Amino acid sequence: MPEITEAELKKQIEQSNFAGLYFLYGEEKYLVSHYMKKLSEKASGRQFTDFNFQKFDGGETGADRIAEAAQSLPFFAERKCVLVSDPDADSMKTVEAEKWKEMIMSLPETTVLVVALPNLEVDEKKGKNWKKLIDLMKSNGNVVRFGRRTDAQLQKLLCSGAQKRGCVLSPRNAGRLVACCGSDLTALFGELEKLCSYVKQGEITEQLIDGFAVKNLEARVFDLSKAVLSGSGDRAYSILNLLLEQGEEPVAILAVLSSAYLDLYRVRASVQSGLSATEPAKHFDYARKEFRLRNAERDAGRYPDGMFRGSLKELLAADIALKSSRGDRRIVLEKLIARLLILAERGKTA
Template sequence: MPRITEADLKKQIKNKSFSPVYLIYGSEQMFVKSYTKKLCEAVAGKNPSDFNYHTFSGDIDFQELAASLQIMPFMAERNCVVVTDIYFDNMVKDRLDTLKELTSRAWDGTVLIISMPTYVPSKNKTSFTALVKRVEKIGSVCCFEKINSQIIEKYVAKWANENGKLISHLNASKIISNVGDDLNLLKNEVNKIAAYAKGEEITDRDIDLLSTVNLEARTYDMADDVINGRGDKAFRKLDTLFCQREEPINILYALSSAYVDAYRMRVADECSVSKETVAKDFAYKNRAFVLNRARTSVSRTSTEALRKSLDVLVETDEKLKSVSVNQRFLIEQLISRLLLIAKEGRI
């Protein structure tokens, strides 16, 4: 069988028309986990018997796996064997050959499910590519890739609705900006905010009071303050980052990313290039929403000031990596220099 889509997998689960072997993996691990659970329940039932349900994980015993695959169902339609999070990247040849042999045939009465709910295999690894090809010949391979920001916003709205709350497009985007695009983290965050929000709709204030903010979002806020001359706010945010024990090099990288985004949008606007083209050319994917913010943030800053700022960021990066200095002092000095450049480059 060829690779299957999410819709194909849904149909197989609904109709109970199972392949003898499944391989479910991908970077969108919330889907990997949820669909593996749905598939297992469809094959073995919600409360399966130990006779017909066998699980393996990590560094597995292939002899035990082979024995489980040969067990005939006892008072059930099928025997279900689930293998999760096999570490392919450094698998030795003998073990890989055994696994390929076990997955290259249909076992009477058995459905074999190989799933990666917490581990994303390297696609360019020969070991994993070989497994994919083997499973494709006899079973079904379903890969859940990262989804785009518009679809993520729909999920945020769906989860809010499940909690009895409404949420606007802008506020859904704000939560994503704060938390990032990991669906597991986002779902937990929406559930938390919805539980404490008092009104019928999740408001901007609810998000400000309750939302967890990741390093990228906090640093983007700080960059916005620096670019727009709000030095007191910028240094307060920097103090907060240090109090939370963020590494100076990580702060620098996140700050540099914010300035690079801003510079790309400035050059794109000057050359009449659309935001969508920038997002595609630089592979922003689910981070495309940061480009609107970057464009707005530097609306009153000259292009030359942005270039000077990038030079200072590169210089600071070199010092952090090559000179024995007080790293906190170096980052504080960087913020001061960026504030001065922004003031001189105001338009």
């Protein structure tokens, strides 16, 4: 049985047409957890769940105990479910890995074994043990990998989630929520839950998102870059002070600020070359970050090339200063903001 899609998994759960083994993993941990719960609940049934559903922490439980649970018969039911979360194949000794292999290849028809990684990250290219285990599970069960979602997919999920909660969220405002909070589904649905609780059965507007959603570091530093480019020194320093007071690392702040300027420069270069503003996504990693290029398109044409080149030089100098100096890193950032403000002001009059 090969790797299956999310849609195929959803159909199997709805129809109670279960395979004997499922392996759920991938970068999108929210979906791994979501389907892990749905699958184990449906596979174990509604009656006698104390007997027909057993859950194990894969990092603390050995294969012998898991195999014993998998081999035991269900109690007055067609099947039972055994859930194992976050086993670490890379840390398994040879004997333990062989026991896992034996267990997987001898599962009884009355057991649905669900192996899921709601927290653990897997690198199949580097982890030889993981590659062997995943290949084994593909041969004996269904494997589902939940990769990162695109902006469009995230917006669709949020709009659907709002509708299920009795609220209205437009695709445009769903995109705004993604831009504000980032692309992590766990964080996004946490913010959506909060907004829906506030509006009850109304519309989630742009004003509500701006006023209530908790911005991630990227969104807050993006606000910092907008303040600098608009020449609002007071606002720029206010945002910087808040970031530092909240414990954000200066190196992390600088990295995101540099990314904002790189976005602007790349978009400007693309448009000047007769290409679209989204062209950089074909050459750089903008997966689930396409909105950054759309945001950059609004400002990229307002300033001359010299302003961007000068700003990038200042950002590089600040990066070197932060990583090589033992002095006050706050002063490095404050000086940088002052120089970027001067360059932006000169760019307006150029």
